[in-house]
Amino acid sequence: MNQRRSHTGRRRNEAARRAILDAAVALLGAADGTPVTIDTVAAAAGVGKQTIYRWWPSKGAVLLDALAERAAAEIVPPDTGDLAADLAAFVRATFETARRPGTLAALRGTMAEALRDAHAGELMRAFAERRRAALRAVLDAARARGEIRADADLELAADQVFGVLWYRCLVGHAELDAASADRLAAAVAAQLRPVSAGGGPGTGTVAP
Template identity: 45%
Template sequence: MATNPSPRTGGRIRNDEAHEAVLDATTALLESGGYGALTIEGVARRSGVAKSTIYRWWKTKGDLVMEAYTRTTAHRVPSPDTGTLTGDLTALLHDLYAIAHHPARAKALRGLMAEAQLDPAFAEPFRAWIETRREVLAEVYGRAAARGELAGDLDLAHATDLVYGPFWYRLLVGHAPLDPADAPAHAARIRTALTAREA
């Protein structure tokens, strides 16, 4: 009969390992069952970290889930630095649209968005996660402005929405596909929209 791993306690290295184990378990459970089905008890069982430790490190389930997904998405959709605005947008969009190949991830994202609309307490950590993804584009646009590819007074919020707006709309509504092969064309159109006033 299989037994659960012993709870991990004590020591800086063990604490770091336990922290990573909890985040890994949280992402896995989120993408296999959704936010509603995820429990701290389930995370404790899967990670081998004591439930009391998890509660001590994270105030709420929402805080835990969004920290886990912040780390996960930073790995899956890293900040690109190809040397050109078009190259950066293409790389970012390609990684974003790759969710089409992972239905469980797409379902998890839809569930998180829905939960954020229904639960005001969850909305705060969700929006904090969204802000980390917007900051990636702020870095991209900042480098492009420094290279002279974009105007220094760019409307950063609108420019960011040009990328993430279509992504979320297609993910949630499903009226059009999210295809990584479309990334170069979409990136070119976004760049044209951002630089049109300078023509």
């Protein structure tokens, strides 16, 4: 509450913060089966364990922090003025980022931690919400241009995109390739378009 002295003593070591986040990402994405434990992260960062726990409440918090930093920096929301193009660009960029070496393993490891620890789960929820908000910005811009039908469920559309991403990432049965991204984006764009605008899969006369 009262702070007679603003902030005496040694300051936080920014280099250590960076080293910890970088080491966490590096270990998560390591091809060999190096376990991602607090000890290995601390050792890889050249840092004491307590330095990690001084600034993050749990291992999951570190991973989520590292992950969020990456995702926000990698994917810049496009705005070409066309729903189909914007959506395709967003989904392609998202899949492409996830496909980068080590990223899938990092996503898996972070989700594992989010499922194990309730606090990390909360952070994962917040992270996912931020990612959906980025996609929603694209959709909202399209809606403002009248490219989206009135009764469209934008939340469901966003969940379809990130659902496919996470499902394939976690189960590992299929690739997150560019072709899938394009098809997925096209399908979602078609389902959001106004009924009178046409152009998607359902184009043509009404069923008999």
